[in-house]
Ligand code: FES
């Protein structure tokens with residue numbers, strides 16, 4: 136696209152190298168893998184923003200991200216062996232250090248290893264997630280989130296791969312809650328989810344803040360349930376009463392952050408992290424209960440979702456014993472995946488309650504247009520204090 140052409144929202148759907156949205160997202164640290172799933176000596180292939188990479192953990196515990204294919208003749212590096220913090224290719228045994236520098240070419244009488252280097256990318260482990268900087272030049276400052284630095288227990292959900300454009304998730308809103316989650320709310324007796332919601336959205340130095348107004352809600356409005364925050368370009372944070380089995384009856388509030396990261400143009404991966412204000416043995420018990428629930432229900436949740444999308448069962452027919460957490464995930468999946476891999480943007484009928492959608496798109500279009508025109512981009516300022524607090528705190 137020429138720098139002069141006016142950017143349309145449809146231009147933001149591609150995420151590969153050289154695309155407007157892909158280049159913009161590459162300017163930020165992005166989550167790429169759940170850290171606990173990366174075992175030493177077990178390299179993993181990953182795809183993020185339409186590019187494939189090799190992620191591995193060395194014997195020292197350090198994490199490295201390098202190219203997918205070997206610079207010799209392209210064999211997948213994940214097939215190779217981790218030796219210390221280095222990675223050896225299985226095809227002809229060339230060995231590379233964590234910076235991507237070739238350090239051994241075993242069958243050559245005269246080594247040219249010093250001239251061979253593959254790209255490696257800066258990585259950081261934070262909140263149980265591996266973040267990487269995939270852009271050009273020096274990585275920007277790494278961002279931390281004050282709500283997740285408070286005392287409490289951090290739980291990092293298994294990454295959730297969803298077969299549709301990341302925009303279908305970023306465009307998700309508050310108004311959907313009493314509709315999409317009606318069946319589960321009724322099944323679980325959570326009538327508080329069914330009250331209609333409105334939201335007031337305002338721009339902030341980091342993106343936007345949404346203040347929710349739930350009509351007729353009798354509980355005190357608190358920032359925990361009443362506000363949500365969007366951090367440009369693709370993170371969203373909010374408070375939610377815990378839905379974990381065994382803790383459902385407690386007045387316990389999680390702060391949740393979710394990053395929506397494109398795998399490619401037609402698939403995204405969500406990384407969800409929650410902070411819960413429980414410490415010590417109780418915090419541990421809470422985390423274990425949550426991880427156990429993920430394990431037992433993760434396997435067939437998308438099978439159920441696909442059945443719903445095929446018209447073979449309804450959301451009202453989801454099994455009673457399914458946790459609210461998993462049922463909510465299924466309800467969101469069918470709504471978002473069901474819109475199609477690339478939803479019919481441009482043919483929508485946006486209305487007042489879609490203010491959040493229009494604002495997010497406006498911020499994105501403004502930044503990406505500036506990037507294409509070679510103008511300075513906004514410097515998003517993260518809050519220095521927690522945002523999600525109980526009113527009484
Ligand atoms: S392809 Fe990797 S060493 Fe030859």
Ligand SMILES: [Fe+2]
Nearest residue numbers: 312315316467
């Ligand atoms: Fe939802």
